């Protein structure tokens with residue numbers, strides 16, 4: 001596995017490449033969720049590039065940028081073991097200068113749900129993803145459905161800016177008790193982790209109701225909120241795949257999203273129905 005930190009060196013290295021490239025952007029502290037993206041990229045492409053970059057522009061003032069988990073050596077081993085060909089590991093000043101051209105997340109879709117509680121977060125995400133895609137020029141790029149709003153906005157960016165990469169959504173990987181894997185789960189103490197299970201449990205309540213043909217969004221959301229109690233709920237929403245509110249679940253076109261705080265940790269989860 002080759003490790004590169006300089007963007008221009010990586011671009012140069014890939015310049016004459018005629019093979020298909022699968023790209024997996026991450027912020028490190030890798031877990032089975034990231035590995036499932038890497039495995040899929042390996043299945044579908046001749047070369048796999050993973051980036052590890054904790055992107056400062058997607059963190060708001062007072063968020064966990066400085067304490068975001070970092071496991072450099074373990075991450076390198078995981079990537080090498082998973083068959084990654086190139087690990088891109090830049091520093092912040094390899095990616096950003098002091099006066100920058102930036103992308104602006106769309107005013108509606110970028111500022112609802114997570115974008116409402118973290119205004120500007122998705123502008124930072126889109127800017128860094130655009131930079132990374134321009135550096136790697138992948139055939140395909142892999143993102144988790146767990147960050148549903150993120151992947152939705154990235155797909156919108158690719159479409160609206162006429163980019164040629166294919167964005168591949170990957171199912172959420174969970175612990176055996178249902179908790180969605182996240183690098184931030186290490187912030188949870190034993191009690192908070194137990195409480196956090198209410199998030200996946202609430203989604204389970206939703207899928208059970210839908211399987212009994214209860215499709216009314218208000219009714220489902222009420223039951224989900226009961227299951228989530230006493231977690232601090234940021235939102236529970238039932239949306240279509242264009243991120244518009246649905247009064248009724250539409251099978252094949254719905255995403256049910258939850259964001260809640262357990263202890264001090266914001267946790268996201270969702271199911272695609």
Ligand code: AMP
Nearest residue numbers: 026027028033143144147171172173181
């Ligand atoms: P992160 O390092 O948290 O920025 O995540 C990097 C990529 O991994 C993103 O596309 C995430 O959506 C994806 N990801 C994170 N957690 C999971 C999970 N539990 N299952 C599948 N993909 C995930």
